[in-house]
Amino acid sequence: MRYTQNELIALTFDDGPSDTTTDQVLDILARHDVVGTFFLIGDNITDERLPVIRRTLSLGCEIENHAKTHSDMRTLTRGQIISEIEYTTARITEVTGRAPEFFRPPYIYCNDTMFDAIDLTFICGHGCEDWEADTTVQHRAEKTIAQAEDGAVVLLHDFEGNEKTAEALETIIPALRDRGFEFVTVSELFRRKGVDLAKQRGILFSDTSQARI
Numbered sequence: 001m002r003y004t005q006n007e008l009i010a011l012t013f014d015d016g017p018s019d020t021t022t023d024q025v026l027d028i029l030a031r032h033d034v035v036g037t038f039f040l041i042g043d044n045i046t047d048e049r050l051p052v053i054r055r056t057l058s059l060g061c062e063i064e065n066h067a068k069t070h071s072d073m074r075t076l077t078r079g080q081i082i083s084e085i086e087y088t089t090a091r092i093t094e095v096t097g098r099a100p101e102f103f104r105p106p107y108i109y110c111n112d113t114m115f116d117a118i119d120l121t122f123i124c125g126h127g128c129e130d131w132e133a134d135t136t137v138q139h140r141a142e143k144t145i146a147q148a149e150d151g152a153v154v155l156l157h158d159f160e161g162n163e164k165t166a167e168a169l170e171t172i173i174p175a176l177r178d179r180g181f182e183f184v185t186v187s188e189l190f191r192r193k194g195v196d197l198a199k200q201r202g203i204l205f206s207d208t209s210q211a212r213i
């Protein structure tokens, strides 16, 4: 099947930057000329990792907010929630020159206090259990490909040692490209789908069809 207009999909990676796995993911994205979006943990943004962050940006990829300490934020006070987000946003802005617009809740745990306190668009995405070490490369690839749809976010991880996800991308990217998908960053996905981010408070997005008009 061929499409006159490309369907859009956003690959996303949580829990970095890491010392080697982030680079492995970037190697594959670069080889296929594809962009992704990286949701960084504030505490992982160390001076030693500034080179991999710069490389992420130089490839046209985007950097977004995954909180400071990767806690279950349902257990935090409103003040603690705000400080987690503000720390990470400030650190990302300092190293990239751009403030994040999107937030992925650690473990995808959310509550009303978080929706009320965090002034960013909440992103989940379609996952493939790639956070579990014994999930095979084949399962990661097949489940991701099976769940792909226009406007979707793909939830993956580039924490240290998760090279099976890097390996799965070698199957995922060509398969989705053959089906007519164009790979975009999360901000580009929302922009090209015409989503007004100011109207989306209280929604946890896995695809842009959930947006309020």
Ligand SMILES: [Zn+2]
Pocket (backbone or CB within 6 Å): 014, 015, 066, 070, 106, 107
């Ligand atoms: Zn995470």
